[in-house]
Amino acid sequence: MKTLDKVVEFHGHICPGLVLGYRVSMLALKELGERAEDEELVAIVENNSCAVDAVQVMTGCTFGKGNLIFRDYGKQVYTFIKRPSGDGLRISIIWEAPPEKEEEKKMWERYMRGDHADEVLKAVHGRKSRKIDAIMHASDEQLFRVTKGKFDLPEEAEIYPSIRCSVCAEKVMEPRARIKDGKIVCIPCQERE
Numbered sequence: 012m013k014t015l016d017k018v019v020e021f022h023g024h025i026c027p028g029l030v031l032g033y034r035v036s037m038l039a040l041k042e043l044g045e046r047a048e049d050e051e052l053v054a055i056v057e058n059n060s061c062a063v064d065a066v067q068v069m070t071g072c073t074f075g076k077g078n079l080i081f082r083d084y085g086k087q088v089y090t091f092i093k094r095p096s097g098d099g100l101r102i103s104i105i106w107e108a109p110p111e112k113e114e115e116k117k118m119w120e121r122y123m124r125g126d127h128a129d130e131v132l133k134a135v136h137g138r139k140s141r142k143i144d145a146i147m148h149a150s151d152e153q154l155f156r157v158t159k160g161k162f163d164l165p166e167e168a169e170i171y172p173s174i175r176c177s178v179c180a181e182k183v184m185e186p187r188a189r190i191k192d193g194k195i196v197c198i199p200c201q202e203r204e
């Protein structure tokens with residue numbers, strides 16, 4: 012089992028979003044089993060926040076393997092589906108950060124205006140670590156609304172042959188090639204005048 016340290020190492024810093032993604036992944040693995048070596052587990056993520064990095068490290072559903080699917084809905088929803096059964100889990104985050112105190116609000120406003128005075132940084136970091144702590148110690152019920160069931164499996168990632176763009180001569184996977192003035196071109200070359 013990967014640890015939070017591994018997730019932080021990959022992501023570059025610790026933050027509330029990352030820790031939420033870590034908790035989401037822990038629940039998914041608990042319910043659905045092993046992390047994915049290949050494509051036996053698929054994740055559909057509905058945002059591209061810090062949390063998604065935790066999902067990739069923890070569950071093995073990665074952008075590169077094609078078993079991480081991004082739907083740009085801006086929602087904190089994560090669906091995990093097992094191949095080939097289609098058994099899955101939809102996890103929607105319901106957790107709300109504890110309300111900010113007046114003082115914290117003021118400090119945050121100063122921070123956003125570019126004020127990096129010691130007291131401001133201390134307050135901002137303090138707020139962040141309290142959030143992280145709260146997420147780590149919350150129960151699954153406090154964090155998530157979970158739906159279990161059968162889900163439709165997205166198509167498996169396909170590998171396509173490469174062909175060469177007639178303008179820049181770089182290789183491009185066939186379904187992404189375009190025809191311009193009767194010649195095969197890549198998308199950037201097609202869009203360039």
Ligand SMILES: [Zn+2]
Binds near residue numbers: 022024061
């Ligand atoms: Zn982050």
Ligand SMILES: [Zn+2]
Binds near residue numbers: 177179197198200
């Ligand atoms: Zn080109």
